[in-house]
Amino acid sequence: MQWQRLVRLSFACLISSCANESDPQPYRPPQLLDKRAMIGLRIAPVALDLKKADLRAVGLGSYLVNAASGCVDCHGCPTYASGQSPFKGGNGQLSAEHYLGGGAKIGPTLIAPGLTPDARGDPGGLTRTQFFFAIRSGKDPAEPTRVLQAMPWGLYRHMTDEDLDAIYEYLRATPHAEPGTCAGPGE
Numbered sequence: 001m002q003w004q005r006l007v008r009l010s011f012a013c014l015i016s017s018c019a020n021e022s023d024p025q026p027y028r029p030p031q032l033l034d035k036r037a038m039i040g041l042r043i044a045p046v047a048l049d050l051k052k053a054d055l056r057a058v059g060l061g062s063y064l065v066n067a068a069s070g071c072v073d074c075h076g077c078p079t080y081a082s083g084q085s086p087f088k089g090g091n092g093q094l095s096a097e098h099y100l101g102g103g104a105k106i107g108p109t110l111i112a113p114g115l116t117p118d119a120r121g122d123p124g125g126l127t128r129t130q131f132f133f134a135i136r137s138g139k140d141p142a143e144p145t146r147v148l149q150a151m152p153w154g155l156y157r158h159m160t161d162e163d164l165d166a167i168y169e170y171l172r173a174t175p176h177a178e179p180g181t182c183a184g185p186g187e
């Protein structure tokens with residue numbers, strides 16, 4: 001009979017809607033920037049190219065580079081803006097012009113390379129695979145048996161893939177810089 005079919009149908013609907021209610025889709029909050037990414041975006045000392053960037057990755061990368069790892073001590077020459085070395089009474093403002101442009105001399109022979117994008121947009125001329133190789137293995141991607149000297153890769157190699165990806169994305173968003181002149185790392 002028609003009414004029996006109706007009851008069966010509504011019962012089926014009830015069951016399926018009950019099934020949905022007992023197994024709801026997990027609530028996904030809007031993807032907000034976490035604290036570290038927000039600090040990272042605030043403290044980056046240069047104007048970043050954010051057109052194609054994932055803000056969360058770039059922000060985290062900036063945080064790791066600028067608040068945690070000290071890359072610019074060696075990879076920026078000079079490290080600080082003129083007169084702003086915090087060790088000499090300055091406010092610690094980094095040199096924007098030579099930011100991560102490389103050039104600091106470490107010991108008699110080593111020179112820290114630049115880490116900003118080359119003409120192809122690759123940070124320090126390194127692909128993501130080469131960048132991971134350098135940090136994880138501590139070897140020179142251009143000469144894979146040569147151990148990188150001076151660089152604290154022995155510590156950095158323990159970072160997660162996500163953290164290294166974030167650093168790579170951040171470096172990709174920085175403007176290209178050339179080395180200036182400095183007395184050594186951290187100067």
Ligand code: HEC
Binds near residue numbers: 071135140167
């Ligand atoms: C104590 C100084 C120092 C610090 C701090 C430092 N580096 Fe380096 N880095 C160097 C030097 C010097 C080299 C070149 C070493 C060599 O050729 O033997 C180098 C090499 C590299 C290379 C390999 C580049 C290439 O083309 O072979 C990468 C990538 C790199 N550094 C990234 C970083 C990042 C990212 C950070 C921060 C997370 C960092 N470095 C912090 C000194 C440093």
